[in-house]
Each structure stands twice: as structure tokens, then as C-alpha cells.
Amino acid sequence: MRRWLNAILFFVILLAIWEGLVRTGIWSPVLVPSPLDVARYLAGSVQDRTLLDASYVTLKRLLLGYATGLVLGLPLGLLNARFKFCEDTIGLLALGLQTLPSVCWAPLALLWFGQTETAMFFIVIMGSLWSITLATDAGVRNVPPIYARAAQTMGSRGLHTWFKVIFPASLPFIVSGMKQGWAFAWRSLMAAEIYVTILTGFGLGHLLHYGRELQAMDAVVGIMFVIILVGLLADKTLFSPFERFMHRRWGTAKR
């Protein structure tokens, strides 16, 4: 409770300072909108549904692409860790592509798929897939061999060992890889949405882009807030439960 109060107090003070500075009139209101203007814009765009629709479009792209990245990345990582051949081929490819900033996929995706949802989908997958693959690979390699040996003397074999021992044992690595993959996917999607207009749906990135074109600073700042909020919510709902579980069980990072 106390921590919540601290957080709320901190942000209220921050907003008050902002409002105060705007009122002194040292900056043009065109460049620095007051927090009230931003709030008014946000309330308005929630009412006329532009904000909700845009968030829906963006989140749908992100979640679909990210889920696909997970579904492909986890098994690829396991294969890389298990088979030397996969490590020497797919592993190297993953390492190379992971170093590529994922927004660099945008031109290629647009030429291949045109201004379509598929292009967005592709960019998000490429953003998340390789970090998830590499983290899973690293996680499996870091599992103490004695875990699997102990399981084998208890009668565990093959897939059972993989699913009940190797996979949960590498969870700390996998979750941090998932977080990294999420961050990359989120960044690349925003970049792609600002970069190109996709006619099948206007996402948050497009709104941000239009805010700039219309010189509507309240919109620009408001959308930035929403983007931050989505990131925070994703962290708290998707990853925090895993992290709390790991902190409790593994005893890492006491709170």
C-alpha cells in the first residue's frame, strides 16, 4: 500500500511540475502542451473510439505476431540445444538475424507483402523469434546435467525429461528471452506503423504519425503515454506472474 502511495505521489508531483512550467509560458503551447490538454485529447479520442480502435489494431498485430514467434522460437531453441547440426545451422542464423535491428525488416516486408497486415505480422515475428530462440537455447545449455541424470535414475526418459526437467529448469532464461523478444517486437511494430500506412487498420503508430503531421502535440504526447502504458501493462500481466514464481521458487532477487 505504501509503495502504491509513493508511486502515485511521485507522478502527481511530476504532473504538477509539468503543468507549472507550462503556465510560466516559457515554451510555446504548440511545442509543450499542458497535461490537461493531453488528458482532454485522450478523453476525446476514447469517446470517438479512435484510440480504442487503434490500440485494438496494434495489440492484435503484436499479440498474434508475438504468439507465433513464441510457438516457433521455443521449439527452435530446443532443437538448437539438442542437435549439434541445428546449432551449427539454425543457431548461427538466429544469432546473425538477432543482431539485425528488427525495423530493418520493414523495407523487405513491404516489398514482399505490400502494405498489408501480413507485412506487419512478419516484422513482429522477425523481431521476437530470434531472441526467443537464442534464450531457449542458452537456457537449456545452462541446465545442470545432474538434473537430467537424477531424472533418468528415477525412470524419466526422452520427452518426459525434456518437458518435466529441462524445460522448467531453463525457465529463468526463457522468460528473460521472452521479455527481450517482446521488447523487440513492440519496438519494431511501432517503427513499422510510423513508417508505413497500412490501409487495413490504423494502429497507435499511425496515430502518432498523424499527430506529427497535424502538429497536434497533445495527440503526440497522449499517444506516447498510451504506448508506454501498453508496455507497462504487458510487463505486469504477461511476465510478472512468471517472474514472481521464479523469485519465490529459485530464491533470486528478494523483494
Add this chain to the structure above:
Amino acid sequence: MTVETELISAPPEKLVVEGVSKTFRTARADVHALDNISLNVREGDFVCLVGPSGCGKSTLLNIIAGLETPDKGHVLADGKPITGPGSERMMMFQESALYPWLDVFGNVMFSLKLKPKLNNKERREVAMFYLKLVGLEKFMYANIHELSGGMKQRVALARALAPNPRVLLMDEPFAALDALTREQLYGDIQQIWAKRRKTIVFVTHNVREAACLGNRVALFSPHPGRIQEQFEINLPRPRDINSVELAKYSTEITRALKRHLKPELAEVAE
């Protein structure tokens, strides 16, 4: 065969190790870990393998467990050759090898879930029984990182005992513990062995520990790993590791150990 000979005949051989050799190839040299080892362990016997570090005793235990295969020779369990690891020969390691993503109860259940003949209610009952046996029923929902080293080994013991294996293979399970905890566990393991009639093969480099626990102590010497001598320990149980009678045995074994090590050291000096 008369009734008399039938009655006095020894219990069946649980484990038969015959002419086992094993060499590890590393980048620098070949390590001849085991050289023509033969060892018989009867049902219900408690055998300690003792020797200096690197004499191949853990390798032998891993071969009996089925985790490694011998280059030469073979190992029989109940007269059948060992083809791989299995829950009828449960292994305990120096590190507890408990799973940090499960709580204490979950760890004990792990080995039981691999036993198909039980239903889940029975599994829970068996797990509770063994947690009580090792005195940790109050910690059943504790996380592994919250336990002390001795408690961890107790959980590992419960996990190994729960599926009721006939053979327990223990690879220096108490080496990393403090002396006081160790003494407690010596008592526990003797009690469990007597109560549950297990066959135990116990690896240690601590001569006194071996003399305290084993019916029989097999003395290993390194490079290549060989069994040099075997000692019968004829002392009543439960044995106290600090007793004078035990000291006689451990002195005798230590002397033999030094005797077998000397030519080895001389060789190195040359």
C-alpha cells in the same frame, strides 16, 4: 540339496559386477578409470566403496546405475544385464539435485509420478510417509532454496526412497554437510536400511564413514581403479561413528589404503 543347505545358503546376489573396465578419453590423455572390477552385492547388503578421489568409485556407481556403460565386462541386477538407468536402482548424488521449480512435496512426488501403478491419492500418501520418515513433513511446501544443506539431502533421500527401489546407490551424499548433520544422517540411513531392507552401495572417501555404515568396505586404489581389499565390519547396529570399536576398523582400513597408495606414489616420483 538338503533342507539344511537350503536354509544356510546366502541370500541371492542382487548386483553382480564382472570384469568391468572403463577408460575415459580426454583431449590430453586416456584415463583408465576402472580396471577389471568384480564385486558382488547380496540382497539387503550395505557395501561401501572407499578410496581417494579419482579412483573410479563414482564411475563404478554410475555404471551400476546405468548412467554409463562399461568398455569391458558387465553388470547384472537380479541376474539381468543393466541396459540403462531405472527407478529400481535409485541414485543419490553429492549435490542434492533437487528441482528448484518444485517445492519439497513436488520433488518427492516427481519420482512417484513416474511410478504408473499408483493413483494420485496413493502417491500423496506415500510422499507424506517418506517426508515424515526424514522428519520434514512440516516443510512440505517449502521452496528448495529455503532449506539447509542437510535438509536438502533429506528431501533427496525421501525422493529416492519414495518409489520403493530395492537398490539405493549413494555417491558421497553427505560429503558437503557439516559434521553434526552428517552424524544425524548416519543414524537415519542405518535406521531406514534396517527397517526397509534396502540394498545399498555407498561411495565415500571418508574411511570412518565407510566403516560406520557398511557391512562390507571395498577399498579402491586409483590409476587404474581397482578393488584392492575388502573388509567385513562385524559391529552391532546402530553404530556410532565415534565409538572405539569402529576406530579399530577404520585404522585398519586406512593403513591398508596407505599401503596400496605407496607404490603408486613411488611410481609417480620416479
